[in-house]
Amino acid sequence: MIEVKSKFGSPAKVPAWVNLALIPLINLAAALFISGIVILIVGDDPIQALEVLFYGAFGYADAIGYTLYYTTNFIFTGLAVAIAFHCGLFNIGAEGQALMGGLGVGLAALYLDFLPSWVVIPIAIATAAAFGAFWAYIPGYLQAKRGSHIVITTIMFNFIAASIMTYLLVEVLIAPGGQSPESREFAELSWLPFFHDFLPMPDTPLNVSFIFALLLSGAFYYFVWRTRWGYEIRVVGQNETAAKYAGISPSRNIILAMALSGALAGFVGVNEVLGVHHRLILDFTGGFGFVGIAVALMGRNHPVGIFIAALLFGALYQGGSELAFEMKTINREMVIVIQGLIILFSGALENMFRPKIESFFKRKKTTTAARA
Amino acid sequence: MIKQFKIAVLAAAAVAVSGVATADEFIPAIVFDMGGKFDKSFNEAAYNGAEEFKKSSGIDYLEFEVTQVSQREQALKRMAKKGASVIVAMGFAQASAVEKAAKAYPNTKFTIIDMVVDLPNVQSIVFKEQEGSFLVGMAAALSSKTGKVGFVGGMDIPLIRKFALGYVEGAKYANPKAEVFQNMTGTTPAAWNDPTKGGELARSQFDRGADVVYAAAGGTGIGVYQAAKDAGKLAIGVDSNQNYLHPGVMLTSMTKRVDVAVRETFATAKAGTWKAGIRVLGLKEGGVGYAVDQYNSSVLTKEVIAKLEAARADIISGKIAVTDYMSK
Incomplete structure (x- = not known):
């Protein structure tokens, strides 16, 4: 935990709970407050809207299933962006890496789904990781060896990935006789089990990828803070010159961090393609990769924080569609405004309240110290 | 009891x-x-x-x-x-x-x-859609002075290629020497709502000599029509009757009665x-067609309309066969 705190730069010595809980909560409250004002202007009751949002996200079994299903995607992309952050890299390409991961899953399932489940599912998961990793490896390599800026290359790779997907789905993988750009449905034995297959709950897209995401979060913690590789990545992220001086190769770690980041993003494909749609479709990533940036920022690049932030965004996505359903004045643009405000306050305006809160606690600390 | x-x-x-x-x-x-x-x-x-x-x-x-x-x-x-x-x-x-x-x-x-x-x-x-697109393709070729017409699609999917194919066949039917430029706006759903890029594509087609452009691109079409207006060329709308958007610029609209x-x-x-x-x-059921109203009466001439009506009758009777991209 100490590393997390110091990771975020400032030498401020504030209690951990302030950093990890209080500041995010204040940011969230401010965002909700502004959203409330917007809803008032549109002519609706903000308290009721908040109730619908909350009930729609957690109020009944279907809702919880959908919330956790969205959460799964956000955990994957949040972890993906976080590992790159630890190496000082800003990976905006999680969207494209997720698409390629889905392509890997799709190809494995389409060509191998005559095999038994216990063979085809692990292969599909492995190809998702491999395709995602490959898609991030190239920008990582270009950054490490050629100095091409990772932000630019990863954005461009999003477009390339989208074009490849469209080409393959329109020309090659499209279901025979089909009209919309979708592959055929995979054989049923290659599907990931849904939660409603083994738990008494209604049909939702929630599947075992959620458990996989939680396991990966644990592995993420172990890797970043308990292994030499994780240590090297963090050193490169914090000070490249110091890393070089210590004999750590920055370019090797940049490439490693990006490949891992891409592999993590690729798992969105596992949840969406193998878990939910059971066929390769065009736009299954639906912006999860970009929201992953906000999730990683809010979650302080720590798996626990990422889980909480992912849950928040999952709840916003599910509760948001409930809002659009139940309240006529609130349409989908309003929902995007609310989500945008939360991203704005927790990401871009992250440092608005932080200095004041930190100095408040620092002052408190020095006065108590002086008295003692 | x-x-x-x-x-x-x-x-x-x-x-x-x-x-x-x-x-x-x-x-x-x-x-x-x-x-x-x-x-x-x-x-x-x-x-x-x-x-x-x-x-x-x-x-x-x-x-x-x-x-x-x-x-x-x-x-x-x-x-x-x-x-x-x-x-x-x-x-x-x-x-x-x-x-x-x-x-x-x-x-x-x-x-x-x-x-x-x-x-x-x-x-x-x-x-x-191919039948309606065929007719507006004819209208484009008949109204074009250069013999070159353009097509701007939205997202590159089979449905939009179906529009494009009907349009090309219609243009070639009216003028066998007609040249048709085709561009798709993009490969992601964002292509449905990218008026800036739509305008760019239309302008590049005008530069190559096209003087009528047909947009089957959802919200992207708005940029295509604006570009046609700015360049003094003609444009064809899609799905809804969009003639009113730019009177005198919109040659017609391929209406799809959703x-x-x-x-x-x-x-x-x-x-x-x-x-x-x-x-x-299709045309027979009145499901697709082309729009004629007060906004395009100055650009869509009576002679063109007469030819379109003849072709409409021929398509309905089966004399003209329009290829369906989906069953190709």
Whole structure:
């Protein structure tokens, strides 16, 4: 935990709970407050809207299933962006890496789904990781060896990935006789089990990828803070010159961090393609990769924080569609405004309240110290 | 005895009343796709159809605009659960969602537009866009001075290629030497709403000599029409009648009567004459066509209209065969 705190730069010595809980909560409250004002202007009751949002996200079994299903995607992309952050890299390409991961899953399932489940599912998961990793490896390599800026290359790779997907789905993988750009449905034995297959709950897209995401979060913690590789990545992220001086190769770690980041993003494909749609479709990533940036920022690049932030965004996505359903004045643009405000306050305006809160606690600390 | 009888009567009455109440309550529903209901094109046409139904019948409808892929199935199921009598799903992309929702709610009526789903409680409405595009392709070639015409598609998918192919065939039918430039705006759903890029593509086609451009690109078309206006060229609208957008610039619009399809779906479901199965709406059924109104009377000449009408009759009679990209 100490590393997390110091990771975020400032030498401020504030209690951990302030950093990890209080500041995010204040940011969230401010965002909700502004959203409330917007809803008032549109002519609706903000308290009721908040109730619908909350009930729609957690109020009944279907809702919880959908919330956790969205959460799964956000955990994957949040972890993906976080590992790159630890190496000082800003990976905006999680969207494209997720698409390629889905392509890997799709190809494995389409060509191998005559095999038994216990063979085809692990292969599909492995190809998702491999395709995602490959898609991030190239920008990582270009950054490490050629100095091409990772932000630019990863954005461009999003477009390339989208074009490849469209080409393959329109020309090659499209279901025979089909009209919309979708592959055929995979054989049923290659599907990931849904939660409603083994738990008494209604049909939702929630599947075992959620458990996989939680396991990966644990592995993420172990890797970043308990292994030499994780240590090297963090050193490169914090000070490249110091890393070089210590004999750590920055370019090797940049490439490693990006490949891992891409592999993590690729798992969105596992949840969406193998878990939910059971066929390769065009736009299954639906912006999860970009929201992953906000999730990683809010979650302080720590798996626990990422889980909480992912849950928040999952709840916003599910509760948001409930809002659009139940309240006529609130349409989908309003929902995007609310989500945008939360991203704005927790990401871009992250440092608005932080200095004041930190100095408040620092002052408190020095006065108590002086008295003692 | 009498008391018991009274109770029985009351109970029967209660059952009857509540039974009538549920059977009487007609709730139509519509699920718009990613473009949103105000896309000035496909979804908006459906919205207009639903609004017309609301005005004439006084019955309000449930609606939802999809922003996420997985919301399609969720929305359709939510509508069914809420007791919707008939649910219209807009767009080819909702096919697999309709398939799942229709299997889960076999007693609910579903209508999908632009796609075929073969289930006993699903009605599929598809349009012969190639026939309408053929006619506007003719109009473009006949009105062009350079013999070069352009096509700007939205997202590169089979449906839009279907528009393009009909357009090319129409242009070549009217003028065998006509040259047709084709561009797609993009490969992602963002291509439906990128007027800037649409304008760029139109301008590049004008630079190559085209003087009529047809946009089948949803909201992207707005930029194409603006570019045509700025360059003093002609443009052709799509889906809804868009002639009013730039009078004198819009040569015509390829109309696809999605509004009529939605209104009729609601009306037939209410009247009990709704039937599952495939409905194909082409020139013959009045499902597609080209728009003639006061806004384009100055650009679409009588001679051109006469030729288009002759071709329309020939297509309906089968004398002209327009290729369907989907069955190619």
